[in-house]
Amino acid sequence: MKTAKLIIIGFGVIGKGFVRVLIMKHNEILKNHDIDLKVVAICEIDGSLVNEKGIDLESALKLAEKEELKKHNDWRSIKGLEVIEEIDADIVLELTPGNIKSGEPGLSHIICALKNGRHVVTSNKAPLALRFSQLHKLAEKRGVKLRYEASVGGAIPIINLYRNNMQINKIHSIYGILNGTSNFILTKMFEEDLALDIALKEAQEIGIAEKDPSYDINGIDTGVKLVILANSLMDKKISFRDVKITGIKEVTPESVELAKNHGFVIKLIGDVNKLEVSPRLVPLDHPLNVSGTLNAIMLDTDIAGSIILVGHGAGKIETASSLFSDVLDILRS
Amino acid sequence: MILQLKDVPGMLIRVLEPISSYGGNIISVTHSRGEKDSVSVHISFQIRDQSSLNLIKKALQKQKMHISEIRVEGKKYYTKKSLSFILVGHVIDTDIQDTIDRINTLGMVSDIDVVMPSPEQKSSVMMNVDIDERVNSDFVELVEKICREKKFLLIRSLD
Missing domain, CATH: 3.30.70.2690 (LOR/SDH bifunctional enzyme, conserved domain)
Known part of the structure; x- marks a missing residue:
């Protein structure tokens, strides 16, 4: 049996989701993969839980839900970067939200982890969109792995599918719906003839859109994911600033109605070939016409032809599916 | 139809064959030597419909023949x-x-x-x-x- 020590940086929705799934699946992973996963640190903005023998995850989760993580017996006032340097671990899970201008704090966490010889699994898009080549070179130099399946499409296994099962294919194009919030809004506008601001308000009320929804509705989130797909699957060597972005803010109920009358639906599409994010007319019977918060990605390849993946682009535990895919892949290799 | 062909033996027959096999009735063929090894060939033919013309076009393109222009009843034809x-x-x-x-x-x-x-x-x-x-x-x-x-x-x- 192999024991693998994990450091989790960021204990928000995704971090808690990962821990919840680990509690649920720990014995199964032990039985099926012969790997004992131990979380030795959980880092938040103002401090960390640290226990080199393994943190009691049930109590950490309970306290975090009540925003009382500091009451945990393993609470120490050291921060993420110190933990990465000082605590022995195999994999660092960088799960903080990213700032697209600076990539921080995730960028520093990832660099620090790689420099210290730790594998990195991340859901954080911003550092990847800003410094993809640099981070990969660093990982290669240190002989460790940098994996990021959860950064694009949530639970959809797009990157690992290509990496593990479609190696001989050359990809001609990738395009799709990469943001669940904007898809939810456009679906509401289409199905209930709502104006964008009403649909957005509804999305905010049920927790699908954030208080500041600009990343989603201005197409920035889709643009960032597009950069990751372009670099990881098509070796385009591009940065976020190379992408032309138009969001859905200007989409009117009249344009949605007009599209409907002519057999189309309006969707926010990330188009890797054109390096463009924009609202597009999608035929009603097209496989990319998925509703609600679903994501859909279409790959056109030379050998396999067209592949369409549809699934949850976000979610408390759905994203954990992709994180575990990376963690187990690293530990098995 | 105007094509730019390589000036090598057998090229003209490779162009005429698909025109004929898809029902084209060849009326005239003229050619003029261009620069280096290329020849500009003008072929006039009658064809019964647009889909036959498209089949000829596809067959020629498959053979990597360079079609520079197609005119139908004097007007430029395009897909x-x-x-x-x-x-x-x-x-x-x-x-x-x-x-x-x-x-x-x-x-x-x-x-x-x-x-x-x-x-x-x-x-x-x-x-x-x-x-x-x-x-x-x-x-x-x-x-x-x-x-x-x-x-x-x-x-x-x-x-």
């Missing part, structure tokens, strides 16, 4: 492609006739549908345009330029 898009903005007030005229320089607007909630609000205009598929990227650039100038949101169809 038509229909594009649909929606313009959102003050489309009527910013001289819709000018917008259509400029689009028609590279294509032909075949259908327009307008929704105008009120004169102060933005209108939405759906256009279907027939273009020569070879000018696709130029056409998209032209429409994008018009949209930038007139501050329209462009919602294009998936290609």
Whole structure:
């Protein structure tokens, strides 16, 4: 049996989701993969839980839900970067939200982890969109792995599918719906003839859109994911600033109605070939016409032809599916 | 049909064979030597319908023959492609006739549908345009330029 020590940086929705799934699946992973996963640190903005023998995850989760993580017996006032340097671990899970201008704090966490010889699994898009080549070179130099399946499409296994099962294919194009919030809004506008601001308000009320929804509705989130797909699957060597972005803010109920009358639906599409994010007319019977918060990605390849993946682009535990895919892949290799 | 062929033995027969096998009745063949090893060949033939012409075109392209021009009854022939898009903005007030005229320089607007909630609000205009598929990227650039100038949101169809 192999024991693998994990450091989790960021204990928000995704971090808690990962821990919840680990509690649920720990014995199964032990039985099926012969790997004992131990979380030795959980880092938040103002401090960390640290226990080199393994943190009691049930109590950490309970306290975090009540925003009382500091009451945990393993609470120490050291921060993420110190933990990465000082605590022995195999994999660092960088799960903080990213700032697209600076990539921080995730960028520093990832660099620090790689420099210290730790594998990195991340859901954080911003550092990847800003410094993809640099981070990969660093990982290669240190002989460790940098994996990021959860950064694009949530639970959809797009990157690992290509990496593990479609190696001989050359990809001609990738395009799709990469943001669940904007898809939810456009679906509401289409199905209930709502104006964008009403649909957005509804999305905010049920927790699908954030208080500041600009990343989603201005197409920035889709643009960032597009950069990751372009670099990881098509070796385009591009940065976020190379992408032309138009969001859905200007989409009117009249344009949605007009599209409907002519057999189309309006969707926010990330188009890797054109390096463009924009609202597009999608035929009603097209496989990319998925509703609600679903994501859909279409790959056109030379050998396999067209592949369409549809699934949850976000979610408390759905994203954990992709994180575990990376963690187990690293530990098995 | 005008083709640019390599000046090597057997090229002409490779061009004439698909024309003949798809029902083309060859009327005349003229050629003139160009620069280096290329020959410009003009072939006139009668053909019963457009789909037969397209089959000839595809067969020649498959053989990597370079077709520089096809004329049907004196007019330039092209493979038509229909594009649909929606313009959102003050489309009527910013001289819709000018917008259509400029689009028609590279294509032909075949259908327009307008929704105008009120004169102060933005209108939405759906256009279907027939273009020569070879000018696709130029056409998209032209429409994008018009949209930038007139501050329209462009919602294009998936290609």
